[in-house]
Amino acid sequence: MSHGWRSILRGRDLLANNLGWVVGNGQSIHVWQDPWLSVNKQERPIGPPCEHYVELKVSDLMLPETCEWDLHKLQLCLPDYKDSIQCIKPSQTGAPDKIVWLGTKTGEYTTKSGYYNAVNGEDNGHAGPVGDDFNWKKNVWNLECAPKIKMFSWKLLKGALPVGARLHERHVPVDPACKRCGEVESITHLFFHCRFARKVWQLAPFATEVDCSGMIDLAEEWLPICVKKCLPPSGISSGSLAPWILWSLWKERNKFVFEGHSASPEDTLSKALVIAREWCTTKERNTLSKSIRITIPVQLPPLTVTIRSDAAWAPGGTTAGLGCFVISPSESHSFSKGVSHVTSALMAEGLAMLEAVKLGAKEELRKICFESDSSQLISAINSGTCCPELYGVVADILAFSTIFEFVTFAWIARERNIQADRLAKAALNVSVPQVVDGVVIAPN
Ligand SMILES: [Zn+2]
The missing domain is CATH 3.30.420.10 (Ribonuclease H-like superfamily/Ribonuclease H)
Structure with missing residues (x-):
């Protein structure tokens, strides 16, 4: 089976396991086969139904004149679900039933939620260097920095950056040594222990210094370095600077490995500061323009x-x-x-x-x-x-x-x-x- 086919089938299974029905007129939904009881997860009534009700449609549970739930019928067929079914409000004007993606609030599929469900739906044996109790939302996705920096932080913490040591572990024939100093290029070495990295952290305008030699367990030290306050002249009033520095270190490392030269520690830091500051200013400007936006009232015709x-x-x-x-x-x-x-x-x-x-x-x-x-x-x-x-x-x-x-x-x-x-x-x-x-x- 080709990679293309495997992907298509994987996509099909993902959809089959995460789609659900929302009730309009109830005519398209099979009571026992289709998931229709919840808009958050796939939920069907647990049977078995008596022979007479096997083919029941959701519309059969409604009063034909008003499209409201037929309480007598609910009591008869699904007594255990009577209350939860009444919390579903069908369309009285006959809107058709609709299939929705259950992974998002809007019911629309997004790649992000699809990926999330795919990853969480399977047994994920490949934990990165951080443990299962690591709060990704708080520690990465809610950080005050650009989306690309969050993505980078996530890879970093997952141990998914192709540093020498990681490639070597995966039997990729490369020299695992740090190109700057010759020691094994692990993530902690590259970003904290290497002379070059130490120098960059030393220059960073944090109110309290980052202790590079003490950096062993990245997951544990992550939040403390992300919430470090910056000194006023840096121009970074809100948000965290550390992820931007790490990003800049990674960029310069790649330049050094692939092009043979890189910026000095001073320039590496100042690049991080410039992009972080730019992002902060844009964000402030956006929040400002949002808060002063005036809603223009609709012109109402006379006698409205x-x-x-x-x-x-x-x-x-x-x-x-x-x-x-x-x-x-x-x-x-x-x-x-x-x-x-x-x-x-x-x-x-x-x-x-x-x-x-x-x-x-x-x-x-x-x-x-x-x-x-x-x-x-x-x-x-x-x-x-x-x-x-x-x-x-x-x-x-x-x-x-x-x-x-x-x-x-x-x-x-x-x-x-x-x-x-x-x-x-x-x-x-x-x-x-x-x-x-x-x-x-x-x-x-
Ligand atoms: Zn080094």
């Missing part, structure tokens, strides 16, 4: 009615309060409702918005601006892509909103959403789910 929605949900709880507040020139309506089987704040916000859209349709409003203080929800609706959990709800919001002449979904600050927030909280505190409709005459 605003409906604000909000949800109240307590972490760990399964009930939510939904509130909607209609602001029209003549009067204000309000609506609130308590619902059960809600497992996240985002889902609660989504359900509140769905009620708002239904309310707008019921009131036969034609031009509506829907507002919510959940930026995640608003961007999910506006982009049409969202986390798999909310698939059915967002599909319904979009389907219902096609009946309006003008519709827009906008984010508002929490302080501006007080009325809807109060309604939602009140609805959450009412123990029995119930619907409260009210009309309030607007003060203005």
